[in-house]
Amino acid sequence: xxxxxxxxxxxxxxxxxxxxxxxxxxxxxxxxxxxxxTVIPVFPWFGIDIGGTLVKxxxxxxxxxxxxxxxxxxxxxVNIRRYLTSNRAYGQxxxxxDALELKxxxxxxxxxxxxxxxxxxSKMMTFIDACVMRNLHMLTFKIFAxxxxxxxxxxxxxxxxxxxxxxxxxxxxxxxxxxxxxxLNSKECFYYEEPQNDANPNKHPFTFDINHPFxxxxxxxxxxxxxxxxxxxxxxxxxxSIGGGTFLGLCCLLTGCSSxxxxxxxxxxxxxxxxxxxxxxxxxxxxxxxxxxxxxxASSIGxxxxxxxxxCSFGHMNQSDKRDQASKADLARATLVTVLNNIGSISMMxxxxxxxxxxLFSGSFLRVNDLSMRILAYAMDYWSGGxxxxxxxxHEGYFSAVGCLRQFLMDANNDERDLINSSRQ
Amino acid sequence: xxxxxxxxxxxxxxxxxxxxxxxxxxxxxxxxxxxxxTVIPVFPWFGIDIGGTLVKxxxxxxxxxxxxxxxxxxxxxVNIRRYLTSNRAYGQxxxxxDALELKxxxxxxxxxxxxxxxxxxSKMMTFIDACVMRNLHMLTFKIFAxxxxxxxxxxxxxxxxxxxxxxxxxxxxxxxxxxxxxxLNSKECFYYEEPQNDANPNKHPFTFDINHPFxxxxxxxxxxxxxxxxxxxxxxxxxxSIGGGTFLGLCCLLTGCSSxxxxxxxxxxxxxxxxxxxxxxxxxxxxxxxxxxxxxxASSIGxxxxxxxxxCSFGHMNQSDKRDQASKADLARATLVTVLNNIGSISMMxxxxxxxxxxLFSGSFLRVNDLSMRILAYAMDYWSGGxxxxxxxxHEGYFSAVGCLRQFLMDANNDERDLINSSRQ
Numbered sequence: 001x002x003x004x005x006x007x008x009x010x011x012x013x014x015x016x017x018x019x020x021x022x023x024x025x026x027x028x029x030x031x032x033x034x035x036x037x038t039v040i041p042v043f044p045w046f047g048i049d050i051g052g053t054l055v056k057x058x059x060x061x062x063x064x065x066x067x068x069x070x071x072x073x074x075x076x077x078v079n080i081r082r083y084l085t086s087n088r089a090y091g092q093x094x095x096x097x098d099a100l101e102l103k104x105x106x107x108x109x110x111x112x113x114x115x116x117x118x119x120x121x122s123k124m125m126t127f128i129d130a131c132v133m134r135n136l137h138m139l140t141f142k143i144f145a146x147x148x149x150x151x152x153x154x155x156x157x158x159x160x161x162x163x164x165x166x167x168x169x170x171x172x173x174x175x176x177x178x179x180x181x182x183x184l185n186s187k188e189c190f191y192y193e194e195p196q197n198d199a200n201p202n203k204h205p206f207t208f209d210i211n212h213p214f215x216x217x218x219x220x221x222x223x224x225x226x227x228x229x230x231x232x233x234x235x236x237x238x239x240x241s242i243g244g245g246t247f248l249g250l251c252c253l254l255t256g257c258s259s260x261x262x263x264x265x266x267x268x269x270x271x272x273x274x275x276x277x278x279x280x281x282x283x284x285x286x287x288x289x290x291x292x293x294x295x296x297x298a299s300s301i302g303x304x305x306x307x308x309x310x311x312c313s314f315g316h317m318n319q320s321d322k323r324d325q326a327s328k329a330d331l332a333r334a335t336l337v338t339v340l341n342n343i344g345s346i347s348m349m350x351x352x353x354x355x356x357x358x359x360l361f362s363g364s365f366l367r368v369n370d371l372s373m374r375i376l377a378y379a380m381d382y383w384s385g386g387x388x389x390x391x392x393x394x395h396e397g398y399f400s401a402v403g404c405l406r407q408f409l410m411d412a413n414n415d416e417r418d419l420i421n422s423s424r425q
Numbered sequence: 426x427x428x429x430x431x432x433x434x435x436x437x438x439x440x441x442x443x444x445x446x447x448x449x450x451x452x453x454x455x456x457x458x459x460x461x462x463t464v465i466p467v468f469p470w471f472g473i474d475i476g477g478t479l480v481k482x483x484x485x486x487x488x489x490x491x492x493x494x495x496x497x498x499x500x501x502x503v504n505i506r507r508y509l510t511s512n513r514a515y516g517q518x519x520x521x522x523d524a525l526e527l528k529x530x531x532x533x534x535x536x537x538x539x540x541x542x543x544x545x546x547s548k549m550m551t552f553i554d555a556c557v558m559r560n561l562h563m564l565t566f567k568i569f570a571x572x573x574x575x576x577x578x579x580x581x582x583x584x585x586x587x588x589x590x591x592x593x594x595x596x597x598x599x600x601x602x603x604x605x606x607x608x609l610n611s612k613e614c615f616y617y618e619e620p621q622n623d624a625n626p627n628k629h630p631f632t633f634d635i636n637h638p639f640x641x642x643x644x645x646x647x648x649x650x651x652x653x654x655x656x657x658x659x660x661x662x663x664x665x666s667i668g669g670g671t672f673l674g675l676c677c678l679l680t681g682c683s684s685x686x687x688x689x690x691x692x693x694x695x696x697x698x699x700x701x702x703x704x705x706x707x708x709x710x711x712x713x714x715x716x717x718x719x720x721x722x723a724s725s726i727g728x729x730x731x732x733x734x735x736x737c738s739f740g741h742m743n744q745s746d747k748r749d750q751a752s753k754a755d756l757a758r759a760t761l762v763t764v765l766n767n768i769g770s771i772s773m774m775x776x777x778x779x780x781x782x783x784x785l786f787s788g789s790f791l792r793v794n795d796l797s798m799r800i801l802a803y804a805m806d807y808w809s810g811g812x813x814x815x816x817x818x819x820h821e822g823y824f825s826a827v828g829c830l831r832q833f834l835m836d837a838n839n840d841e842r843d844l845i846n847s848s849r850q
Contacts (some may be wrong), residue, residue: 148707249742282573317674
């Protein structure tokens with residue numbers, strides 16, 4: 001069986017033997033296709049996005065197993081389900097984001113919990129070996145995967161796990177997952193009313209209508225910016241290589257830290273104005289001279305306001321006395337502000353060109369705390385005079401993995417409609 | 426007398442006493458205004474651009490002094506002229522770019538040599554003190570200045586040197602200087618036919634017509650991108666804080682170097698692919714899989730081709746083994762490629778939005794060697810499929826200083842035409 005979605009990527013298809021064993025269960029009124037008769041593929045149900053830095057895995061835990069299904073499930077599958085759902089950490093680096101778990105949802109005509117799991121891409125081979133140790137290679141099942149790693153690790157996965165590996169287009173699955181999750185979860189989207197207010201940035205839920213044009217900025221290791229006209233029509237506008245991976249790589253070099261969480265923690269304690277040259281450093285005079293945008297309330301001025309506008313990122317660091325004064329935390333903060341300002345500035349330019357007023361930011365880079373989101377929100381607010389709104393998402397980096405899971409379900413039903421609808425312009 | 430151009434900057438005008446003493450010389454057929462009668466201001470003639478990193482000074486050395494002028498010139502002026510024109514280095518940090526000198530040109534109805542001098546902005550106070558030591562404060566003359574430092578150092582300059590200090594808009598003077606120099610010097614503009622060819626990038630002069638729309642990307646400490654419709658009409662589209670100052674600041678932090686020349690030298694010896702994650706690092710497989718643009722000749726593949734496309738700048742540096750393998754030169758090269766790729770990518774986006782096919786790159790960042798220009802040219806070439814041409818300029822960072830000198834001459838004639846013509850949209 002051909003994988004329809006991989007034909008969208010432009011890369012050559014791999015030769016592989018389909019090992020899929022289709023289940024014969026049928027149920028009425030499917031959530032995924034709207035058909036009366038729906039094919040439900042065998043468990044386990046996974047979707048996986050192997051990015052440049054992180055692997056994002058979604059796992060659907062069925063809650064409505066019939067007595068017959070439980071009898072037939074087998075030890076391997078039971079063990080996998082128990083292992084994944086009863087732990088929050090897997091080895092040293094794997095994490096289940098249990099706060100993100102979507103409980104008791106309907107997916108593929110089944111009811112269950114959707115779990116969100118991540119680990120570093122550098123541990124992908126360890127993960128494959130762990131799957132073999134847990135005898136996953138004894139099962140015959142199918143996984144839909146995306147991200148560069150879906151190509152890079154294909155050979156190892158197919159050889160060692162003997163599964164059917166279906167590569168999907170990254171942006172198609174991103175859109176597919178985004179559409180699904182934003183409809184399913186009314187609290188998925190949010191914004192900051194006062195991002196510059198350190199004490200209370202006023203986080204609010206945002207009612208999102210996917211069928212009005214918006215910009216989707218996906219911040220992974222690198223950045224992709226999509227113009228989305230509606231659920232069924234979108235195109236990639238541009239991207240940049242200065243993304244989450246740049247932040248982490250530079251922080252490791254500049255501060256000696258070794259993880260994203262450590263880098264973000266350092267950044268939250270630092271002051272980028274000791275590292276960056278601000279407009280006021282070049283023009284001299286008081287900060288007030290260059291003003292705040294009219295709509296920023298004076299009482300809500302916080303640290304963020306001092307960081308923008310930056311004239312030159314790292315502009316102080318050619319002077320040895322300034323280097324001596326800058327702490328590791330200051331360097332981490334400046335790295336964060338540099339990366340985010342660049343993303344904000346490019347996004348703003350795209351939003352103006354495409355004449356949209358909503359910019360959604362997704363991607364694993366925004367995980368852990370709200371500092372990055374507030375910096376982005378303030379930058380967009382500052383540059384647009386409050387006209388363009390930055391909107392964030394609770395499931396940040398998991399949309400492509402969710403999209404893979406949905407394509408897996410659609411594939412089982414040979415339902416090409418969604419694949420066609422969501423293909424790029 | 427008000428300075429017309431400073432009203433374009435949006436900053437408050439400084440209160441100052443005009444000390445100008447107008448000369449009474451008149452000559453026929455002026456080069457600057459086309460009038461029959463032209464007022465020639467007293468010497469010395471300077472234009473100065475005080476940027477975030479470098480001060481750029483242009484000095485006009487008259488070759489057609491009359492016997493009377495020579496008699497009246499005075500010791501201070503003679504000493505200044507001799508000092509500036511007979512040296513190539515001033516103190517530890519000042520440099521006269523004698524290769525750029527424009528010899529025996531006509532400017533402001535006089536014939537002379539135009540000299541191009543630069544020193545670090547961090548030495549501005551030393552420069553002011555040196556001027557006092559050479560008794561410049563005993564003369565009454567006027568200098569037109571631009572760049573952030575024209576504001577930052579105004580008080581010190583006016584107090585210590587007792588001169589009339591006229592602040593000009595940075596972008597107006599940039600355009601003014603660019604128009605003048607590209608008309609004066611037929612070899613000012615050039616391009617690379619094969620930027621990716623390390624052995625012979627094929628540098629050619631480019632016949633430039635300023636009255637066809639183009640993009641002007643000025644790379645100083647930070648970046649400004651202008652859309653120029655014609656000599657008399659332009660607007661700033663966007664900018665980024667990741668510029669020349671970011672390259673230098675990061676190189677100082679990452680490699681321990683202490684000057685721009687040292688950083689560029691290091692970068693020329695390094696390999697950014699040890700630092701950056703390329704598309705092939707994420708997708709796996711051979712480089713060839715991702716192809717070269719069709720118009721890149723296979724025989725001319727050089728180091729540059731390996732550096733693009735970058736998926737994630739510094740993307741390898743979160744891994745300690747990769748950090749151990751990266752040399753200082755590799756880090757400097759990656760910093761350079763990161764900054765230039767970002768500039769190239771943003772410029773490309775702007776060029777497409779504005780539908781122009783020529784992008785001029787100016788600014789002091791492109792000084793010293795052709796590596797940066799070739800990286801930019803290759804990036805533009807790669808992304809545009811050869812459609813958009815990157816054009817470079819011999820006098821890179823000096824256009825705003827030249828523009829100041831021209832505004833000084835126009836001001837002496839109360840000629841507002843050029844000022845109005847070159848004001849921003």
